[in-house]
Amino acid sequence: MKRIILASCVSAGAALCLFGAGFAQAQSAAEIKTVKVTPLGGQTGEFCRLDRAFVFEDPDGTRLLYDAGMTVAGPDDPRLGDIDALLVSHLHGDHVGPRRTQAVDAGTCAEPDLSVDTRPNTNVAEIAVAKGAKIVTGSEMPAFFAAKLRALGGNPENSVLARFGGSVKVGGVTIATVPAVHSNGVSPDLIGGELGEAMKAAGISGYAGPPTGYILRFSNGLVAYLSGDTGMTAEQESVVRGFYDAKLVVINIGDTYTTGPKEAAWVVNELVHPAAVIPSHANEAATQNGEVVKGTKTEAFLMAVKVPAHVPLSGKTMEFDAGGSCVAGC
Incomplete structure (x- = not known):
């Protein structure tokens, strides 16, 4: 030409x-057929303390919501649109949403509004029922979500298992789970009733099996790795890179509960070798007026990582090609 x-x-x-x-x-x-990635955080145009959620849109229109947590304003959040499936890495509150914001931009970046109580249902289950969407999880989590869907009048069969080594397909997207090194206790508040009260008194949580990360293969050929809450694992090299050859990574960098910024950068640089990375779960007000704040964990990650890194500013859609390169919105 x-x-x-x-x-x-x-x-x-x-x-x-x-x-x-x-x-x-x-x-x-x-x-160019692209995958659209839109962070759904607490404050428009910022990367904030409790931001976990992303919408991934396949070129064929399939839309997946990952770790809705507490910054998605329930099923009526205007940013959601149609949702075909929800993905949940594990059952801790900041990922499933025992509470949620009442509206987009309520509260502040450091202290988001969490005034809506969704216990024992979870924000995830309420969104799934309202949208008629599936919940795709691994481990022992499908039974937990099936019970929530049933209690809300939804279809329990919409809670779908994707255990390590297998996969399921939703629209044009193939979804697999991979190991994460973390815990996966169910809060007594999400169990409810006398059992929940007894567990709370004993200081214990329910067991939902090991936590997971996700591998998404989109119809344009892009493979994305969503780390979930994890530390460094051998599978990030042998499975995520070696078998799936992930080109886009969304990795949690908050430290203490997940890989810290330097550890996360090492995973990206030395183990996975993607074409691009999006940091998440920083547990801080990482930006102000859309610019990364100096001295933050997010800044430390950006300085340490060797591939193009894209800060997830809430509501700003990024588009990625099959090779993992950002071609719009970054």
Whole structure:
């Protein structure tokens, strides 16, 4: 195409040449099938303390909500649109939502509004029922969510298992789970009743099996790794890179509960080798006016990582091609 355009410049003149080159570039960009990634955090245009949630949209329109947590304002959050499936890495409150914000931008980046109580249902289950969406999880979590769906009048069969080594397909997206090194206790508040009260008094939580990360293979060929809450694991090299060859990574960097910023950067640089990375779960007000705050964990991660890193500013959609490169919105 480039040679044809150059040849026509000689005979048709510079104006036609520029028009032809611009048309070819626009046509090429239009032909690229991208995966859209939209963070759904507490404050529009910022990366905030409790931000966990992302919507992934396949080129065929399939939409997945990952770790809805507490910053999605329930089923009526205007940012959601249609949701085909929800993904939950584990059952801790900041990922399933025993409480949630009442509206987009309520509260502050450091102290989001969490005035809506969703116990014992969870924000995840309420969204799934309202949207008629599946909940795809691994480990022992499907039974937990099936009970929540049933209690809310939804279809318990919409709680779908994807255990390590297997996969399920939702629309154009193939979903698999991979190991995460973390805990996965169910809060007594999400169990409720006399059993929940007895567990609370004993200081124990329920067991839901090991936590997970996710591998998503989109219809354009892009493979994404969503780390969930994890430390460094051998599977990040042998499975995530070796078998799945993930090109886009969403990795949690908050330290104490997950890999810290330097550890997360090492996972990206030395184990997974993606084309691009999005940090998440920083447990801090990481940005102000859309700019990374100096001295934050997010800044430390950005300085340590060796591949293009894209800060997840709430409500700002990024688009990734099959090779994991951001082609819009970054």
